[in-house]
Amino acid sequence: MMTDESIVCFAKDWSEDPTSNNHVMKMLARDNEVLWLNSISTRTPNFGSGRDLGKIAKKLQSFAKGPVDVERGLHVYTPIVLPFPHSRAATLANSQILRATVRLMRAKYAMRKDFQLWSFIPTAAQYVGKLGESLVVYYCTDEWSHFSYVDGAKIVAMEKDLCQRADIVFTTAKTLLERKKAYNPETHLASHGVDYAHFAKALDPATETAPEVRDLKHPVIGFVGLIQDWVDTDCIEYLASKRPEWTFVVIGKSLVDVSRLAAMPNVRMLGRKAYAELPQYVKTFDVGLIPFRLNELTRNVNPIKLREYFSAGLPVVSSDIPEVRMYADFAFGDAPGALGCGVYRDHEEALALCERALREDSPAARRRRSDAMQAETWEKKVEALGAHIARVKAKKRR
Numbered sequence: 001m002m003t004d005e006s007i008v009c010f011a012k013d014w015s016e017d018p019t020s021n022n023h024v025m026k027m028l029a030r031d032n033e034v035l036w037l038n039s040i041s042t043r044t045p046n047f048g049s050g051r052d053l054g055k056i057a058k059k060l061q062s063f064a065k066g067p068v069d070v071e072r073g074l075h076v077y078t079p080i081v082l083p084f085p086h087s088r089a090a091t092l093a094n095s096q097i098l099r100a101t102v103r104l105m106r107a108k109y110a111m112r113k114d115f116q117l118w119s120f121i122p123t124a125a126q127y128v129g130k131l132g133e134s135l136v137v138y139y140c141t142d143e144w145s146h147f148s149y150v151d152g153a154k155i156v157a158m159e160k161d162l163c164q165r166a167d168i169v170f171t172t173a174k175t176l177l178e179r180k181k182a183y184n185p186e187t188h189l190a191s192h193g194v195d196y197a198h199f200a201k202a203l204d205p206a207t208e209t210a211p212e213v214r215d216l217k218h219p220v221i222g223f224v225g226l227i228q229d230w231v232d233t234d235c236i237e238y239l240a241s242k243r244p245e246w247t248f249v250v251i252g253k254s255l256v257d258v259s260r261l262a263a264m265p266n267v268r269m270l271g272r273k274a275y276a277e278l279p280q281y282v283k284t285f286d287v288g289l290i291p292f293r294l295n296e297l298t299r300n301v302n303p304i305k306l307r308e309y310f311s312a313g314l315p316v317v318s319s320d321i322p323e324v325r326m327y328a329d330f331a332f333g334d335a336p337g338a339l340g341c342g343v344y345r346d347h348e349e350a351l352a353l354c355e356r357a358l359r360e361d362s363p364a365a366r367r368r369r370s371d372a373m374q375a376e377t378w379e380k381k382v383e384a385l386g387a388h389i390a391r392v393k394a395k396k397r398r
Contacts, residue, residue: 002386003031006111008102008133009118013038014076017226017252018275020141020172020192020304021120027382029074033111036070037101038078040085040094040123067105075109077101085123086154095130102131116389122155125162135393138166139190140176146297148229163187168392170385173302173323188388191323193378194307200370201279202312210280212270216247219358222285224278225305227254230298232319233261235291238347239354240264251281282312287357290318291350306341311373313366315340315357317350333360340369 007028011021014036025034067077079101082090106115117133119125122144128136144159145152163169163183170190171177181187201207213220221239225231227250237260240248244266250258253272262269273281282288288309292298302323309316315332318324320343330353331338340361342353 001031001383002028002389004112005032006106006115007032007034007118008037008106008111008115008131009034009120010037010040010124010127011118011120013078014070017272020139023193023195023378024139024382024385025118026071026074027378028386029071032073033109034074035102035105035109035111036074036076037098038076039121040079040081040098040127067108075105077105085126085158086151091126095127098127099131119162122159122162125158125165128162128165135389135396136166136168137389138162138169140169140171140180141302143176143179143297143300146295146300167396168388170388173300175300175322186392190381190385192302192304192307193381194304194311194373194376196311196373196377199279199282199308199311200313200373202283202314203366203370207279207283209283210273210277213249213268213281213284216249216268216284217245217266218247219286220247220249220284221287221289221354222249222251222282223289223291224251224282224308225303226252227256227258229256230293230295231256232291232293233258235319235347235350236267236289237261237264239351240267242351243354249281249285251278278308279312282309282314285309285312285314286361287354288312288314288316289354290316290321290324292319292321294319294321307373307376310339310341310369313370315361315365315369316342317353317357318343319350320345330356331360332357332365333362334365334368338365339372340365 009025025036028034067075069075079098081094081097084090114134116135116137117131118137118139120139120141145155160183163180166184169180169184169187171180171187172190172192174189177187177189236248246266248267249270251270251273258269261267290303290305298321301321306316306324325343327339327341328343329338330342332340344350344353
């Protein structure tokens with residue numbers, strides 16, 4: 001495990017739903033000093049959008065609060081930067097702002113002079129080499145250019161630059177590894193981990209089911225995650241229409257129109273729930289669903305919810321994502337070594353897999369599924385990252 005290092009990281013906003021950004025930095029903060037800088041933007045805001053104006057207002061409020069100590073070793077700060085990632089003038093101004101910000105925050109928290117700069121976002125490429133860092137780490141979680149809300153061509157150029165200038169690159173999916181390794185030979189796979197102890201609570205008899213889902217009619221097919229344009233809500237609608245006797249639970253903030261889904265009598269749209277409460281909700285699930293649309297964005301994702309569902313003991317039915325396909329065995333019951341994950345290529349196959357999961361699952365299979373995730377914890381994943389960085393750091397000294 002990496003210890004006694006100072007780390008400054010560019011990431012999303014800390015207050016959003018936890019992703020690998022949060023989990024990796026929380027692990028590193030146990031033995032290092034971490035300064036998390038809330039999002040410096042990946043796109044130019046739309047000033048006619050109420051949502052974007054709301055985000056700007058939250059940024060200003062967060063900036064006014066000053067740095068927040070989330071826990072020992074982990075400090076979160078919102079720098080006020082100009083949200084124009086493709087403007088040369090804004091980049092010049094932001095460089096000055098960020099240099100001063102990092103200097104002040106490092107002094108406040110007595111961080112080492114030779115600090116590491118980590119980035120989970122490609123737009124940080126413009127600031128590499130300008131903040132005084134001694135080592136640069138790019139942690140790539142997505143094929144950023146395929147998000148519908150960014151300028152794809154410009155993001156490709158930024159990410160290529162960041163990969164080439166980084167001392168080491170980590171990717172969360174094998175498809176990403178193949179592409180980014182062309183830019184930097186020090187590119188390594190860093191598959192997602194899981195907060196095993198947290199989600200395994202769903203199998204603990206002492207964990208009470210959330211009142212909101214306690215009396216739902218079974219079977220319950222559940223999905224947890226942000227409802228964005230990459231989520232195939234049509235698939236959930238199809239399943240719910242074909243099996244009106246089943247209950248479908250969707251947990252997560254919706255950023256797309258889900259009115260048709262919400263109108264269905266056997267669908268419960270529960271909105272975003274606190275991370276701490278999720279085991280109380282997934283405890284009532286009979287099947288965990290990962291209904292992603294298949295496109296260039298989702299072909300490169302490694303859904304954290306896969307291991308979270310497994311840790312909770314759930315059989316999983318997912319669209320045919322490469323990173324999920326590696327776990328797909330189509331055996332949901334007590335077959336030796338089977339985790340209980342099926343991938344579908346169309347909605348009809350999704351329905352058949354849900355039926356099979358319900359038919360074949362058992363308490364023993366749930367326990368075996370959950371136990372298998374003890375080898376996939378964030379602690380183990382971050383320990384492997386630390387070993388790579390120690391090697392690269394030593395090589396750079398030489």
